[in-house]
Amino acid sequence: APALAQGTKLKVGALRFTSHSPSFIALERGYFAEAGLDVELEFFQAAQPMAVAIASGDVDYAMTAISGGLVNLADKGAIKVIGGALSEEPGIDGQKILASDAAFQEGVTAPGALDGRRFGMTTAGSSFHYMGSKMAKAEGIDMTFVPLQKVPAIIGALKTGQIDAWSIVPHIAKPVASGPEVHMIGSVVDYLPDYQVTTIFTSTENAGDRALTEGYLGAVTRGISDYNSAMIDRAGGEAGVDAMVDLIHKYVYTDRERERAAPSIINGTMRINEGATLNVASVRDQLEWFQSEGLVDAGISLDQLIDGSFVETVGS
Amino acid sequence: MDLRIEGLTHRYGETEVLSGIDLDIPSGRIVCIVGPSGCGKSTLLRMIGGLERPSAGAVVQVGPPPEGSLNPLTYVFQDFALLPWRSVAGNVSLALEDHRLVDRAGRIADVLARTRLSDFAHALPRQLSGGMKQRVAIARALAVDPAVMLMDEPLSALDAQTRELLMDDLVGLWERERFTAVYVTHNLAEAVRLGHRVVVLSRRPGRIREIVEIDAELSGRGAMEDVQAHLWGLMRDEARAADAELVDG
Amino acid sequence: MDLRIEGLTHRYGETEVLSGIDLDIPSGRIVCIVGPSGCGKSTLLRMIGGLERPSAGAVVQVGPPPEGSLNPLTYVFQDFALLPWRSVAGNVSLALEDHRLVDRAGRIADVLARTRLSDFAHALPRQLSGGMKQRVAIARALAVDPAVMLMDEPLSALDAQTRELLMDDLVGLWERERFTAVYVTHNLAEAVRLGHRVVVLSRRPGRIREIVEIDAELSGRGAMEDVQAHLWGLMRDEARAADAELVDG
Amino acid sequence: MGETGARTVQAAARVAASAGAESPHPVPFRGGGFRITGNRWAGFVVFALLIGGIEIGIRQGWIGRLTFPLPSEVLDVFRQLWVTGALWDHLLPSLSRFAVGGALGALAGIGIGTLIGLFGLVRAGLVPVVSALFPVPKIALLPLFVIWFGIGEGSKYALIALGTFTPMVVATYGAVDNVDRTLIRMGQSFGLSWWSIVRKIVLPGAMPGILSGLRIGLAIAIILLVAAEMLGATYGIGAYILEAGSLYDLERLFAGVVILSVLGVLTSSVIGWIERRVLRWRT
């Protein structure tokens, strides 16, 4: 992107999750610098404040699941979705549906048996709410959704059998289900085969700056390619995985030794859309679901939410 | 019932407050205790009433308390010690509630009548002048038929005119009821008006310096300027020294 | 500088507190004001010092204040009104700090010496006995070279012995400095010891009932029992009625 | 205002004093000011100005839509809450949590606080524990509360109770300590039993302190409603606020905050009313 002045300052929001690896890679391997961007990572504890930080201009680009809050901010003209990241894809280990031991003992060994039971979520309008709803609809069952604000509270409630089920990304699902208190009973991908889990988004203002956004996306897509090829296609063999784990470990599970962190990093591997392709069909489905639940204004159009002009889109 | 104080000595930590006090408190008389600030008058009175234990010596009760006395040793405090949340009648009642009595209400009404407080039975302490408050405290003390009244500067929180009125009340009361009392005061005029016997204490550690007997009838006593002057002569220098002392380092 | 009170009347809302007070306060004399509780003595004194505005009438200043007087009308309060966080010297200093003075420290030292407080210059109020505190308040008042001292029951928070000592001090001070003062008190003994003129007020609304002139020299006055008895005769019934009044509904 | 007025008067008086020192003149006035006065209307005016300013600011575009909600839309949210009856769906569960949790915490706090005030050994043993508990942020313990009390009403009651408990303990034992010792000595001098003294002297004497502790305790209870309703509540003012926050729906967020604020002001006036009735004996 030659249009960019060298050393354009940029803040990229991230969570300390493996799914944010493309940003780490692009930074570590100098892809941002090559695009003329001087990137600083800004870490968050949760996705919701990241969306607000984009709106307030504290952060320029970030990656997170589509939530009611994000849609509302888009409605206020503050942010735009400009690309896709994590996707559910048949055949690849994706998000898991978990059940508590108590429910499991009572026969909840598959999602279809969750009729009348309690499903955990952070807040109304979160991706957990969406996944649970779609699953319930597909199974033709009714569930109560219990808002618990934070992931730890959900885990606590699940382990003690106070909620019956939950869905979550594999690198959290696997360690949680490794104990006797929680069981894995299904995969989200079975209900939402092409679910666009996370998206790349930015402020409306940045989306108007084509050179900047293209520069950013260009660098991130290189990170995505590196990640997919090393971790999923194993193009570099074990050595490639090791090198990538080393790189990611600088940002994720930093408080554990590398030996203990590596399995968790590898466990968390999910495919990220090559070229940040955006599955518009999935996004539309999510938007319509939010609207049908009354969580966002029914008048919001897809165009207010996404700017599909930067990346390849499917399903539009 | 008489009281006898025998070789009473008291210390707070290192400081000796009272030293070798011997004193008789005969029934039916008022014993006034005067002395400079901080000489241990209040401490002595607390020990007479059993609220504090002397380091050495004893306060001895001689003879039985009068029949029907609910609380032989009864205090009247300087700052009245009325419960602000109880009415006048309620405050008097407090002293009686731990006793089984056939006619508590009657007893309260009687004692309020004797102290001319009947009209104020339902008033709260905050509505009363200082003088009235102290009258309520006296009524409460009378309600338990005390053998000895222990009064710690009962008039010193009042203004001079009210003090004058209450002194008249006390003289009248004594004429009728002939109660026994230990009366602590700074005020020599009070001491010579009310005391049958005035005990002068020295500065800390309090020792008995002199005991002045006053023979005149309570009613009809004047200012007794000569006795006052004699007492003041005994105390003037010590009072001045006590006044000029720093309270702590 | 003399003061003249002319037809002074004051109301708080509906209640009339003072009614038609006419009074002269001649230079170099002590005017005592006595009267039953709540008759408006403190209110009158506040108006003399300009702390409150009368509803009607006026307090008039006749003649210039003495040369160098920093605060012609200066109060001494019943509860001393010392700043507890300042030392004795600091409390005296407070009254001088708003004035440009060449030798403030010298002036403070001088006034402390005159009231025999030099040894206590660095003590805090809490370390002082009541009598010492009131001496400090008097020193502070003297520090501004007042034309008239306005004293509102300056001794009534003290015990009887200290009161005696301070009265001697005040007499001594007046003999040396011949200050003018308006002295409010409940205590007839104080009034006859210190007053050249005793003003007796009636119950609320306060009116002047009688003005008693006392000619005897301040030093060497005795208890003057006859004058006291006369004053008490004027006031007794009203004091009793005031005492028995409920403070509010 | 009185104060500035007083200053001017004072200055004027000084001039008069120096100018007309020779001829008879009234003594200068130098009192006034430093009085505790108030004017009920000014509060309304300030609120009206604030709200009006924001409304106009947003409509004119001086204030971004993201910065503040439009006051008129907040009002509309209230209207909707009222019309649909959703107000009660949210208010009633919150009120019952507030009542039960607050009552539990306050009663336990008064009880323990009284014991600390009366018994030296209890004081020595428990005061350090309570002081250590005081600065612990209750939200940090949220995950634990799920385990300990479940995600039902239990954990909500417990969280609110814990928040009310610590300030109540501190206020109560302070109040017991502050009971006039002469009154207690008076009770002893009349030979009252220990239990009579506690019941008739110590507890009534501690009442003012306990009630002002209750003011703080219940304010904290209201603040903790939001934290408590993080734990699996679908209905409740706290849950409503949290949902609005996560949806970045400022109008509903503010509507919820206003409801809590009104609840707080109401609670405080109820306590004020109780104080005026129960503590009528105070001057």
Add this chain to the structure above:
Amino acid sequence: MGETGARTVQAAARVAASAGAESPHPVPFRGGGFRITGNRWAGFVVFALLIGGIEIGIRQGWIGRLTFPLPSEVLDVFRQLWVTGALWDHLLPSLSRFAVGGALGALAGIGIGTLIGLFGLVRAGLVPVVSALFPVPKIALLPLFVIWFGIGEGSKYALIALGTFTPMVVATYGAVDNVDRTLIRMGQSFGLSWWSIVRKIVLPGAMPGILSGLRIGLAIAIILLVAAEMLGATYGIGAYILEAGSLYDLERLFAGVVILSVLGVLTSSVIGWIERRVLRWRT
């Protein structure tokens, strides 16, 4: 115990009084008790018992591993935090937020509180606003704070400052109201200027109340550290606690809570020390 002892003595004394009424005997003792005493050791004993009990309970399996962390492992977390230096990485940012936010809030609160105390119009205008602000849960405003102050230190300072501000205002104007009116009248009677009276009488006289308000304000500031560090903080005790919570790591969660608790107790003793120094003039 002093109190129960007193009771027994009293009872014994009564028996003596009725039995030996005829012969000379010492007056019965009936004082004692109701004294404010303490025993430093009992606090340690209670803590030791609590911690020891939990340790043994967990090791013996009486207490589930999910219910409490193992105290010895909490200790080990502290050791690790110390050895790796991570303690300072977390403590220093939190301390600076606490210091800056607390100082801003306290200063603003004292300033506004003093104005409310001095000027009737300010009181009338601002007291209702402050009372309305008091019961607003600060976490509810978190999303707004990001927009208003960004995700940097600004919003953290602001949140902590807001939490400290409201109690400081209330405490300060209460303290100014409580300044002895005779002292102010004394100042006026000596012709002191308005500003001298404020500086030399009102403010020093309000100091005790302001300091005890500071105690509450700073306790709230510590509690709000956790909420503040929800806003995009990587380092800080609050962030550490939140992260431990999200990993359900009870040992680290408790370690963080203990640090905040110690911080609270320390702050409170520092204020106690300041009180003893600055308020030496009090009895």
